[in-house]
Amino acid sequence: MYHLLDFNCNSFTNDCVGFLTGQSIPAWIQDLPSDFLSTPFGAALRPTIDAMFRRPAPGTANPPAQPSPQAAAAAAAAAPDPALASTLLQAVAAQAFATDGAPSTSSLTQSAQSVTEAASSETATAPIHMCTNPTSFHNTLRTHRAVVAFFTSQTCPPCRMIEPTFERLAHEKTQAAGIGGGGGIAFVKVDIGAGMGHAIGAEYGVRATPTFIFFKDSSKTHQMSGADVAELKTQVDFLLWEAYPPHPHTQKSLPSLDSVSTDPILFTQVPNLDVVLNKLSSFIDSTNPPIPSSAKTALSAEVIPALKARFTFNSTAKSGPSPSTTVLNKWTEITRTLSVPLPAAQLFPLVDLWRLALLDGAVGVFCASASGGSADPIQMLLVKALALLSGAPDAARNYFLTLLRLLSNAFAFPALARTLLSGMGKRKSVTSLLVHSLLHADSPVRTAAASLAFNVAAFIQKERLEQVRRRYGPFATSEEDGDWEVEVISAVLEALQNETQSEDVVHRLTACLAFLLRFSPVYDSQIGSLLEVLQAKDTLKSKLAPGGCGVEGVKSSNLRKLITQVADNLC
Structure with missing residues (x-):
């Protein structure tokens, strides 16, 4: 199966050239995907591309998982021209997830096809990498601190015996430890009978399968042959101990x-919310020029009742429903309205209401999702505080x-x-x-x-x-x-x-x-x-x-x- 980054037309061309002539295509062509992924746009786009080509196993009816809107937005934002990048990304995604078929399949050789099909459910961040030519193998060495390479073949019974252990270690040591992907550890499978796998084996002196070679910082540190499960586990742990x-x-x-x-x-104290509202209302009323009355009305009619329903005066227990998103959005608008005209010495009652509200999980989720945006209430309050640091901060002690x-x-x-x-x-x-x-x-x-x-x-x-x-x-x-x-x-x-x-x-x-x-x-x-x-x-x-x-x-x-x-x- 075709993969835009790992098993693309360059990979197949390189395999074909190697099969016919023993040579390879120029490195600057082979390394185009790596060069692209080294850019901020490429790094942000990689998960989206992986999701596009993550296909279900044969015989299953589950559709491929489409990339999240958040991932697509992050990828577009990292590009020099976000608008153009967003348009291109939508077009690529639409093509990749079209219902009339999957990306095309190469028919170079039967062995190469079997390897690429096996890799179709893998991604660039998956636990096991499939390498069919020296270029992809060297790229993996270059982009990972530690590499465990498993040289295998389709006709090797001992390989099939130890393969489950290799796959289990790959999942345990990358996903559980969270150090897979770029700069971490990679577990690589090389079929010496597929593509140019024999060339990779010859480069490192592989004469029998199964053979395992361990690399740290692109340098070979150890080699073992045979289906020795205990020795494989020991050597993987030792490699990781050396690398990390x-x-x-x-x-x-x-x-x-x-x-x-x-x-x-x-800080869980629940104040008398009526007293807090009255204090804040008095500050609003004394502002010149006056603040629109709608802010005070929304506080008394929506925000305070929602907090009273959730929190009880002088009690740490939470009772009623959480404030709704509608109320939180309205409250954020009020915060924006009040944070500019009110001095910090008069704004602290509003801050204390947010302090109380953050004890509720729904409010925490709301603020986390709004973080960094124009509707981020915490950022609004921080901006007010930073402005005071260069002025007279002692006057804003309560704030x-x-x-x-x-x-x-x-x-x-x-x-x-x-x-x-x-x-x-x-x-x-x-x-x-x-x-x-x-x-x-x-x-x-x-x-x-x-x-x-x-x-x-x-x-x-x-x-x-x-x-x-x-x-x-x-x-x-x-x-x-x-x-x-x-x-x-x-x-x-x-x-x-x-x-x-x-x-x-x-x-x-x-x-x-x-x-x-x-x-x-x-x-x-x-x-x-x-x-x-x-x-x-x-x-x-x-x-x-x-x-x-x-x-x-x-x-x-x-x-x-x-x-x-x-x-x-x-x-």
């Missing part, structure tokens, strides 16, 4: 840190306090939390607010900021811990991520140094620091030297001494143990 060695901190014992819950700190609590509540839902930490857009805004608030003169503001810092670090810790539990993972990170981590850790250490009043703040900041340091992908390259320059160990242990936090220093025995373990093992 466990983080050095996995060997450190930190029982006090292990006992700290990674559940987010939430900062309620917004920090709102952002902390956002971590009740992973999808929404991820939008706050992904990319450099909203994450940059959240970080600027957090860094400023950690050093605020007001103790409740510092407590809320420490809570948000804890939630951020705990969320990151959960994802890193999953990689560690699987024993390996790509602990690489982008330069922007490393710089962000340095900025946050520096701010947390400065806040710890200055905090001499609240044990709660010290506890949250210490746990935050520990979560960020423990499995940091840039610990050796960036964080270790930073900790020495900032004297992190001394800063932490100073909290234990008289005057470090209160007159006698930290009193809690659990917190003292945590501080000691973090200082001695991670700093």
Whole structure:
């Protein structure tokens, strides 16, 4: 079966040329798909192309899964001309999913056809890659950190015996560990009797099947022959250990840190909603020029009743139905209307209503889906806060306090939390607010900021811990991520140094620091030297001494143990 990226006309032409002449077509032609996929548009479009060519197995009636509108939109947005790209993508999708047939089948040779048909249900991100010529094999080596190549043939009984084990390992080690695809691990199957598979085998000295060859960074590291299941498993694990060695901190014992819950700190108090509405209404009425009365009417007639139906004053239990999408859309419009004319000192009641609403799952989903768009209420409120940082932030103490609590509540839902930490857009805004608030003169503001810092670090810790539990993972990170981590850790250490009043703040900041340091992908390259320059160990242990936090220093025995373990093992 034809595949636009992996088994296309270039692949078939190359096989034919090799069969007839022993040569190959020029590399710049063979590598066109790879060159295309190296562009932002190609990378965004790849899942869509894969979905177009993912066909059901013979005899099944299930139609192929069509690409999602979100994937198509992302692909178009990555192109230099999004409008043109969207039009082209729709045309390609329509052709690929036409009911009058699937993409055409090559008839070069019977053996080549059998291989390509077997690959028709695979995709470029599938656990097993089918390679029929040296070019596709070398491309796989070049684009993956680790490769396990299985050289097989149709007439080899031992190959059929060990093939299920190979396929199971491919699924376990790529999908479960989440490191398949570009830069991760690839499991490759090469039939030496199909296409130019014999040329790949000859290049690496394969004289019998089954043979397994292991590669790291395109270099051969080991070769084994025969259907030895135990040896295959051992060598795959060893390859992964070499390619993705466990983080050095996995060997450190930190029982006090292990006992700290990674559940987010939430602000669940339900205020008297009538009092909040009256306060906000008085601020609206005093605005000059006046704000349209429709905003206040919608608040009293739609938003407040919806919140009252869901939340009960002075109770943490949720009772009635969640606010409807209609109400949330209306509320977002009200937020846009009020966020510009009202000063921050008068806008905090509206922020507190959103803070409460984010305790509801439906509201969390709504805000996550709106993230980054023109209808994103959290972004609107963040923009207001950032404008204050360069002005007179102390005058907006209540606004900062309620917004920090709102952002902390956002971590009740992973999808929404991820939008706050992904990319450099909203994450940059959240970080600027957090860094400023950690050093605020007001103790409740510092407590809320420490809570948000804890939630951020705990969320990151959960994802890193999953990689560690699987024993390996790509602990690489982008330069922007490393710089962000340095900025946050520096701010947390400065806040710890200055905090001499609240044990709660010290506890949250210490746990935050520990979560960020423990499995940091840039610990050796960036964080270790930073900790020495900032004297992190001394800063932490100073909290234990008289005057470090209160007159006698930290009193809690659990917190003292945590501080000691973090200082001695991670700093």
